[in-house]
Amino acid sequence: MEQNKTSKFMSLLRKYGYWVLLGVSLAVLITVITLVATRNAPLQDDDPFEPVDNAVIEFSSPLTVTNVIKDYSNSALQYSSTLRLWQTHKAIDFAAEEGTEVMAVLDGTITEVTYNYLMGNIVKLDVGNGMIVVYASLSNDIPVKEGDTVTKGTVIGYVSNTAKTEVNDGPHLHLEVLLDDEKVDPNLYLDLAEK
Ligand SMILES: [Zn+2]
Structure with missing residues (x-):
């Protein structure tokens, strides 16, 4: 009886085995193709470096009058008369008189109000989309505090010369x-020519 069953199975396998094998192979092949196709699919718009997302971000001017004394440089070295060395400057310095109002460039939340010996009084403004605007070399008089929500144009500080590493540049933002x-070029979001 048992032997009979086995030989019946063997004869079935001989008859249909090829098709079963072909079916399993096809299933594996389809699975592999699906996995590879899914993995190589283009990233959705949650990619933070998607240029389209950033292109719509437009700052208002942080100062009424913008006088750039040191521009952003990612690789080109600029001379620091304070430190007496050549270095990159991943920021923009705007000269202005002591006490000049400094404004929020976008709506956002104040996430930090601190003092740092190197960069002076600092205000950090979180404007969403993973972007933080850092204002340094401000005066001791800071009109905002951590947790405040501000709108574009709100005065968040005043120009001074508190950044010790840039003290020879005079009062500036x-x-x-x-x-x-990552520090990125503020010029990407500022339209200084318009001001
Ligand atoms: Zn600077």
């Missing part, structure tokens, strides 16, 4: 833009 913790 040192403006940085962080995108996902």
